[in-house]
Amino acid sequence: DAGVIQSPRHEVTEMGQEVTLRCKPISGHNSLFWYRQTMMRGLELLIYFNNNVPIDDSGMPEDRFSAKMPNASFSTLKIQPSEPRDSAVYFCASSLYGWNNEQFFGPGTRLTVL
Amino acid sequence: AQKITQTQPGMFVQEKEAVTLDCTYDTSDQSYGLFWYKQPSSGEMIFLIYQGSYDEQNATEGRYSLNFQKARKSANLVISASQLGDSAMYFCAMRAEGSSGGSNYKLTFGKGTLLTVNP
Numbered sequence: 001d002a003g004v005i006q007s008p009r010h011e012v013t014e015m016g017q018e019v020t021l022r023c024k025p026i027s028g029h030n031s032l033f034w035y036r037q038t039m040m041r042g043l044e045l046l047i048y049f050n051n052n053v054p055i056d057d058s059g060m061p062e063d064r065f066s067a068k069m070p071n072a073s074f075s076t077l078k079i080q081p082s083e084p085r086d087s088a089v090y091f092c093a094s095s096l097y098g099w100n101n102e103q104f105f106g107p108g109t110r111l112t113v114l
Numbered sequence: 115a116q117k118i119t120q121t122q123p124g125m126f127v128q129e130k131e132a133v134t135l136d137c138t139y140d141t142s143d144q145s146y147g148l149f150w151y152k153q154p155s156s157g158e159m160i161f162l163i164y165q166g167s168y169d170e171q172n173a174t175e176g177r178y179s180l181n182f183q184k185a186r187k188s189a190n191l192v193i194s195a196s197q198l199g200d201s202a203m204y205f206c207a208m209r210a211e212g213s214s215g216g217s218n219y220k221l222t223f224g225k226g227t228l229l230t231v232n233p
Binding site: 031033042043045048056089091093097098099100101102103104105107108110 | 145146147149151157158159160161164166205209210211219220221223225226
């Protein structure tokens with residue numbers, strides 16, 4: 001079975017450019033999560049979707065960040081405009097709905113903003 | 115709100131020995147799940163083991179077992195017969211049923227423990 005798929009795996013861009021990260025969750029999973037990982041702040045939940053609906057976006061750092069889930073098999077995280085402090089590894093994870101279900105993580109996108 | 119504390123920033127173990135990674139948690143919820151993830155240097159997050167708050171037996175998955183002590187609010191990961199490939203960052207995490215009608219199942223992570231297995 002395919003796991004969570006993320007693209008691109010690596011992204012290098014210049015400050016001010018738009019960045020779009022993509023995620024395909026595991027088929028049948030109805031919860032999707034975007035995380036950011038940095039050395040300083042560890043793993044941070046950015047946004048959580050359930051059945052394609054954003055449930056909690058309190059972790060989105062500012063208006064430059066936006067996320068969409070147009071259907072059950074695709075989600076995007078967009079940063080516009082990007083800044084050097086956005087450099088991090090961004091993970092997408094999916095799970096079945098429920099507090100007792102594990103989240104399966106994608107391989108992550110390593111973003112570098114110059 | 116949930117909180118996970120991992121007090122060991124780094125741990126060393128000799129190959130083939132067992133090691134325990136500590137995790138304590140804080141929650142006011144009665145229904146919750148505890149998870150351990152492994153993150154090797156390649157960066158991916160790998161799910162290892164799960165323990166539910168109502169589970170009476172400690173969870174086991176191969177060489178991984180979870181020493182769950184509910185009264186002490188601890189969920190320590192035990193790795194038996196350590197291998198060089200076990201060298202990685204290990205994260206403890208929890209999700210709880212919460213009070214928001216069950217609609218917000220955030221996974222709260224600890225800061226992690228870096229395990230190094232020596233040959």
